Amino acid sequence: MHPMINLALQAARDAGEALAHSSDRLDRVKIIDASADKFLTSMDLAADKTVLYHLQKAHPEHSYHSRVSGFTEGENKNVIWLIDPLIGNKNFAAGHTQFGVSVACQIDGVIKHAVVNCPLTLEEYVASRGAGARLNAHRLRVGDSTDLDNTLISLNPEHLPHEDFLNFQRELLQLGAGPRISGCTAIDIIQTATNRLHGGWAATECEPTLAAASLILQEAGGLLAGNSGNPDYSEAAELVFANPKLFKKLLKLRKQAAS
Structure with a gap:
């Protein structure tokens, strides 16, 4: 080591x-x-x-x-x-x-x-x-789920737009996903690395809070980016993270939730 x-x-x-x-x-x-x-x-x-x-x-x-x-x-x-x-x-x-x-x-x-x-x-x-x-x-290795049905998706409503959050959660439920709220985005990210969760959406936090979790997820094969899809999330207001097969689907859901 x-x-x-x-x-x-x-x-x-x-x-x-x-x-x-x-x-x-x-x-x-x-x-x-x-x-x-x-x-x-x-x-x-x-x-x-x-x-x-x-x-x-x-x-x-x-x-x-x-x-x-x-x-x-x-x-x-x-x-x-x-x-x-x-x-x-x-x-x-x-x-x-x-x-x-x-x-x-x-x-x-x-x-x-x-x-x-x-x-x-x-x-x-x-x-x-x-x-x-x-x-x-x-x-560690992220899961290989390709559809949101029967997945567990973490949410952290703190500092997220209220209506967008409700819309996003509603869309998840309609697609058969199970929303989860732990109250700690960094732990949600590493839980995605373990495949206990399959992805998540949250507000961005300061770099010291997310740095370790983001590397752990990436080294487990996961993706993490700002809500625009840019891997450099330092200027983003929100984060989306998931295994590679679900990542684009969560990004799409996020955009739909705002419309």
């Missing part, structure tokens, strides 16, 4: 262990910001410090971009660690299991390595560009 993956795993495991312990005592977890756009708990901060401690101890010269603590430029501007210390933090605060720690390493503008640790489900997702993706010791 690549040294960067090993380092990211160590950081994510340490932070994930603390999150798992805290999930048993949510009365001690403080809500620092309850707004929809900037929801933040005391464990976001604690997990962020843990991840950064491990990474910066090993590579103080690297740069770091965290959803929680922002951007820290190092001497080496070509290597940037992208960190979301608590994906699904609203789920965590509510006592749900769909949360985790996300760490990705970007080199020369390209995401090269990714780790997502989900401590309560005992699942670790890893990927290196060109080397595939794994869940624990098992290689």
